[in-house]
Amino acid sequence: MNKEMKATLLKAAVEGSKNAHCPYSKYRVGAAVLTKTGKIYQGGNIENVSYGATVCAERVAIWKAVSEGEKEFEAIAVIGPGTSEGYPCAQCRQVMVEFGLDWLVVSGDQDGNYLGDMTVRELVPFPFTPSALLG
Ligand SMILES: [Zn+2]
Known part of the structure; x- marks a missing residue:
């Protein structure tokens, strides 16, 4: 994936973070998943007063895509608050595994600046x- 596409995806992740619902943690996260058909679905984390009902931004973006019939992905960009590199939690990694191991996870800061990337396979060895x- 080229640099421009990563930048586009990171920008979409920043947009996704703007609709995050995070009144409890104040930890605003955004994600944007690029499908193999070229569509981008973005999401923000959605917290709940019943904490266990909280969903991460990555899963919001992936589930939006899946609910629209998309199951093949090129990449997902993830941005979190601050300037340090952030990667998906273990639950989100497992959801990513469901849809393959050879797609890219791109990490960025809160402004969408590129910080690094690796494949799902690298994140989940x-x-x-x-x-x-299924055998
Ligand atoms: Zn997660």
Whole structure:
């Protein structure tokens, strides 16, 4: 994936963070997933007063895409507050594994500046994949 596309995806992740609902943690996260058909779905984290009902930005973006019929992804960009590199939590990594191991996770800061990237396979070196159940 070229530099321009990463920048576009990171910008969409910043946009996604603007609609985050994070009154409890104040930890604003945004994500944007690029499908193989070229569409981008963005999301922000959505917290709930019943904390267990909270959903991360990455899963919001992925579920929006899946609910629109998209299941093949090129990349997902993730941005968090501040300037340090942020990568998805373990639950989000598992959701990513569901849709393949060879797509890219791009990390950025709160302003959408590129900080690094790696594949889902690199983030989850010993994945529990659908083949475990489906053969
Ligand atoms: Zn997560």
